[in-house]
Amino acid sequence: MTCIAVDDEPKALDILTLFIARVSFLELLGTFRDPFEALNYTAENKPDLIFLDISMPEMTGLQLLRSLSNPPMVILTTAYSEHALDGYELNVIDYLLKPFEFERFLKAVMKAKELSALKAGSVREEKKSRGKEDKVVFIKEGTKIYRIKIDAIQYVEGLGNYVIFFLPDKKIVSYLSIHDVLNMLPPDQFCRIHKSYVVSLEHIDIIEKHQVIIDNKPIPIGLTYREKFVRITGKK
Numbered sequence: 001m002t003c004i005a006v007d008d009e010p011k012a013l014d015i016l017t018l019f020i021a022r023v024s025f026l027e028l029l030g031t032f033r034d035p036f037e038a039l040n041y042t043a044e045n046k047p048d049l050i051f052l053d054i055s056m057p058e059m060t061g062l063q064l065l066r067s068l069s070n071p072p073m074v075i076l077t078t079a080y081s082e083h084a085l086d087g088y089e090l091n092v093i094d095y096l097l098k099p100f101e102f103e104r105f106l107k108a109v110m111k112a113k114e115l116s117a118l119k120a121g122s123v124r125e126e127k128k129s130r131g132k133e134d135k136v137v138f139i140k141e142g143t144k145i146y147r148i149k150i151d152a153i154q155y156v157e158g159l160g161n162y163v164i165f166f167l168p169d170k171k172i173v174s175y176l177s178i179h180d181v182l183n184m185l186p187p188d189q190f191c192r193i194h195k196s197y198v199v200s201l202e203h204i205d206i207i208e209k210h211q212v213i214i215d216n217k218p219i220p221i222g223l224t225y226r227e228k229f230v231r232i233t234g235k236k
Helices: 012-022 035-043 062-069 080-087 102-132 178-184 223-233
Strands: 004-006 027-032 049-053 073-080 095-099 136-143 144-149 155-159 163-168 170-176 191-193 195-201 211-214 217-220
Touching: 004 035, 004 144, 012 027, 012 049, 012 163, 027 035, 035 062, 035 170, 049 102, 062 080, 073 102, 073 191, 095 102, 136 170, 163 178, 178 191, 178 195, 191 217, 191 223, 195 217
Parallel strands: 004 027, 004 049, 049 073, 073 095
Antiparallel strands: 136 144, 155 163, 155 195, 163 170, 191 195, 211 217
């Protein structure tokens, strides 16, 4: 985790620098005696963690923290215990009362590491969830346009200049060609198995030598398309 230390006392910064150097997963980006410099640096460089003294001239650590629109994790350091409640109301990670030993410092840092890991896991889950969101296509039938989930399409039958989309609860007739349909649907989910049919691989119930069954409907496998279908499904 990247971090900075902010304290108007040089000795306090020296101690923090020493302690940070002992922790393998911390990278110290800088130390600041001027809270305004720290504020500008944080806004531009976005460190993961700030070790922040509360009592500083001109701007307190709490004022600095309130000035950040999207503050990173914060561990407060101060000689005055009466500020602890204010700090926790601002969702700080921990509160180190000066003078503190390395063991107490490490305990606070481990809290930050655990929170960082939880946030990273949440981001991964969010990305994973976004990847699982239902993909849709818009299909025009006459004067209506239907918003259809791609996963709901069982198969598509071509009839000259028209196609029929078969879904579990309805059929939609649209002025499209089979080629239009192939360009519309993801190739890892759908396969053309006949000059007049594109099927959803997920909806196939049975694969036979010359046909597949989807929702009790037999759909022929054309000779021209058989080789590709066999290669995709691994069925001979």
